[in-house]
Amino acid sequence: MxxxxxxxxxxxxxxxxxxxxxxxxxxxxxxxxxxxxxPQDTDFTKVKVNIAFINDDGDSQLVAGLKTYLAENANLVDIPDETQKLQDALFFRQVEYIVRVPDGFTQAMLNGEAVQLEKTTVPDSTSNIYMDLLINKYLNTVNAYTTNMPGLSQDDLTKYLAKDLAQQTEVTMISNGTHSVYxxxxxxxxxxxxxxxxxxxxxxxxxxxxxxxxxxxxxxxxxxxxxxxxxxxxxxxxxxxxxxxxxxxxxxxxxxxxxxxxxxxxxxxxxxxxxxxxxxxxxxxxxxxxxxxxxxxxxxxxxxxxxxxxxxxxxxxxxxxxxxxxxxxxxxxxxxxxxxxxxxxxxxxxxxxxxxxxxxxxxxxxxxxxxxxxxxxxxxxxxxxxxx
Structure with missing residues (x-):
């Protein structure tokens, strides 16, 4: 060799x-x-968005129910109803969504009429879409009851809404295996x-x-x-x-x-x-x-x-x-x-x-x-x- x-x-x-x-x-x-x-855990976690809720319709059970529903899924931030302060809060991201309930909202909803909430949001943000989905869910549920059960009182309506909107689906994440840190x-x-x-x-x-x-x-x-x-x-x-x-x-x-x-x-x-x-x-x-x-x-x-x-x-x-x-x-x-x-x-x-x-x-x-x-x-x- x-x-x-x-x-x-x-x-x-x-x-x-x-x-x-x-x-x-x-x-x-x-x-x-x-x-x-x-890598950090990438599993889904629910995050609450900071929003401002302004009511121009006066006190009503329907508006109170909407506010309570949003408070369960978002953080309500108390900001004075002044244009400059609202704009500053949105600019500095104190809030990402401002919803305003217009005058006559409650009566229009009870009569089954089309009504539009006013909103001011951060452009092209995911929080904008998320809050739109929550609000539309509430309004569509109200519209379903007022259409199919005319003459329903606000007290009964808010009870039905609270019960229906409280329903949640349990989601289980299934993985095919574990990933070692090595x-x-x-x-x-x-x-x-x-x-x-x-x-x-x-x-x-x-x-x-x-x-x-x-x-x-x-x-x-x-x-x-x-x-x-x-x-x-x-x-x-x-x-x-x-x-x-x-x-x-x-x-x-x-x-x-x-x-x-x-x-x-x-x-x-x-x-x-x-x-x-x-x-x-x-x-x-x-x-x-x-x-x-x-x-x-x-x-x-x-x-x-x-x-x-x-x-x-x-x-x-x-x-x-x-x-x-x-x-x-x-x-x-x-x-x-x-x-x-x-x-x-x-x-x-x-x-x-x-x-x-x-x-x-x-x-x-x-x-x-x-x-x-x-x-x-x-x-x-x-x-x-x-x-x-």
Whole structure:
């Protein structure tokens, strides 16, 4: 296994350069873990709107019933009936809705006539729509009684209204599963892992290939008593061992930070996805290693591929914030599909045939990138051997 040992000796000599990307990743992972705040509860909660209620109709049981009903669903704020003060209260959001009961309101409602309450609201606000719904509900209920039970007294009418409007429907929120606080954290962790993993593999593989592709050394190796097929096998095995070792080092911190969560379905899928990406990244690194001619080009290519694919693929900027054109370009990189699968895994509260199909489709596409690039690399190597 002379070639296998020589490969790791070359990597050992370049350990300083590789450690830079490893340290950068670990620092990012720790900062991310410490600064992450879990999302707030997004369940529905009823919020009361601040409103002003002004009555120009005089005291009546019908108006009092309307005021009581609104007070149960909103906060009544006492503001003097002066135009300037009402406008100031609305401007400074002391109230968001001002309702005025016009003169003759009670009599018109009892006679079944159409009547319109006056309102002043914050433009295009949700509170405006909410209060309109409450008031319309009250008025429509009154209209139903006055139409179908003419001559009904205000006392009886307000009793019926209070009973009907007090009816509420119980709503139960059903969730398909629970979402661990570690799901979002680990999703970000494995997204950032792709940058360091890609950079380390490119630099490591390229440093090896630069040495073994040297013209003088290649000619000397051709004279060695080792068969070419055996030499290529050791080279592939060495690169694969280096890739797996790098992957193990990078994922080790996840077991320290997230503990037993990594053995859940979500954690195992994240690990599987990262391993598939490792194979694709190794294949691309092997191609690059057979193309670059100098150490300066090696570092430049590593930064372009690792950083470039990370920026457009959704590692540093979430895919939801990227434009359609950028995502279209990014879809031609394995990083995009890797991040897409990570996001779907981290967001899922439970796994079923639908979301698993989407996740595994992304993984297959990442693996397909690796196989395609490996095929191109083998053709390139064979072509060079024929030309030589």
């Amino acid at each position: 002379q070639v296998y040992k020589a490969l790791f000796k070359v990597i050992q000599k370049n350990r300083t350069l590789l450690m830079i990307y490893l340290v950068v990743f670990m620092v990012l992972a720790l900062l991310l873990s410490g600064s992450y705040n879990p 799901a979002e954290k680990s999703g970000y962790y494995f997204n950032y892992l792709s940058y360091s993993l890609f950079a380390i593999l490119i630099l490591g593989v390229c440093s090896v290939m630069l040495v073994f592709n040297d013209t003088d050394l290649k000619r000397r190796n051709l004279c060695a008593p080792i068969r070419s097929a055996n030499m290529n096998f050791q080279m592939i095995l060495g690169n694969l061992s280096f890739a797996i070792l790098t992957w193990l080092v990078l994922i080790s911190a996840s077991f320290i930070m997230y503990g037993s969560f990594m053995f859940t379905t979500t954690g195992l899928l994240l690990l599987l996805n990262s391993f598939v990406f490792t194979l694709a990244a190794l294949s691309i690194s092997y191609l690059i290693g057979n193309l670059v001619k100098s150490r300066g080009a090696m570092s430049a290519v590593a930064n372009v591929f690792a950083l470039g694919s990370s920026f457009i693929g959704g590692v540093f900027v979430p895919q939801a914030l990227l434009g359609d054109n950028v995502l279209t370009i990014a879809s031609f990189t394995p990083t995009y599909w890797y991040v897409k699968a990570n996001n779907e895994i981290a967001a899922a509260t439970s796994f079923n045939a639908t979301n698993l199909q989407s996740i595994f489709t992304s993984m297959v596409l990442v693996l397909a990138f690796g196989v395609a690039v490996l095929g191109v690399t083998l053709v390139l190597i064979k072509q060079r051997r024929v030309e030589a």
